[in-house]
Amino acid sequence: MNSAADEDHDYNYDDELVPYVACCPITPEVAERLAGVARLPLDDPDEVESRLLALGFVDDDLEMDDALARTPEGHYVFTDEHLWVPFAYSYYVGGDLNPEDFWGTLPGWNSQAGAGQEALEAVIEAAVQAFTNVLGMPPAVDVRQDSKGRRYAAWQVDGNRLAVAQTLEPFSYMQDDHAVVYIGQAKTVPDPRSTSI
Template identity: 35%
Template sequence: MLERGEERTGAEAPSGNGNGGRSEDADASYVAVCPVTPDLARQIVSLTDLRWDGEGAWEAGDAAMRALGWRDDAETELSFMARFVTGTGHHVYDGDRAFLMPFTELYEVGPDCAFTEDSWGGLPGWTSRKGAGRAEYDAHFSDAVGRFRTLLGPPELDAVVRDPDVPGGQHRYTGWRRGGNVLLLGQGTEPCSYHSNEEARVVISPLPADGGFPPAGNLYAFCQF
């Protein structure tokens, strides 16, 4: 995704600004990504075979993620609600959904922003690019959709929902039914920034086998913590 000579931060190349990652530019735009690799996509698909609601579901989910080699001692920066950390550095959260995993972020860094330094780009497994914007953020989302499409075929849901009240004015959602669950990739606001920035997530949630996807107007809420 990055071209030669473009600035990169994170584990592969430190920011190099000499001040611990702190930005001196006002409101600089960044995009960070922890890519969904083919192996990770296969692992996530395997989790959709679990029962994610009812008695014992929580313990079964924990055991399955631990069996994949994921860490459950999620004591890393920005992991304030993390349930597990994958082998590639993604944080898996336990919000309203059974499984919620961010994989790309769109945010601003500056003295007047929610983030005064590029915290995402410095996390293990993550990289970021200063000056990147929505086009690159959306491209990372499309890349992740492609990983799951290779395993599951075309998504049963692929919708762009326009909403002038959310950052960017629109969000994209793609989803697959998996027995009594749904696997959904969606875009939404990011809670660490008081919902001023954006992130894209992989969600697994129980959904009755005879029920359809949530209506378009409810997809934004469906992907929230």
């Protein structure tokens, strides 16, 4: 993973950086499980973890320290005011700052060297299609943001919002992109349009 530069280290920036896209796909089974989460009452944060475990999520042997749980397929679930479940990352490997492919080594994840925005968009499109099929309707909102064309698609599910979004990835200090599923109350789920569905 990219990390903040250490002032005491002489980094080699001349190494070739190779673009990668890693994903843990949103299959129909994963879409059904995450839609099940969106159908739950999510107003009590103390009960969210037990509800996830009842839906087949696991909370042991987590490779990510801040994760609340993960799907059996390998998607990590993080929580803030809402749940967020990354399923793809676009990043660079090479040099001293990010010499190895971290994401591609996680259980359930695979990565492709030399892949770029088109590969990431294909993974996002497959996720949007999986949720459209499971929920039986297209997204209520489906927009592209900024010059990079970052996509945001969202559904209303039993009073909650389920959204698929390409956004800046926080683990890399906003240097890379990731694709994420947001689930939560409409007022807490990020919406780049800053309006309600």
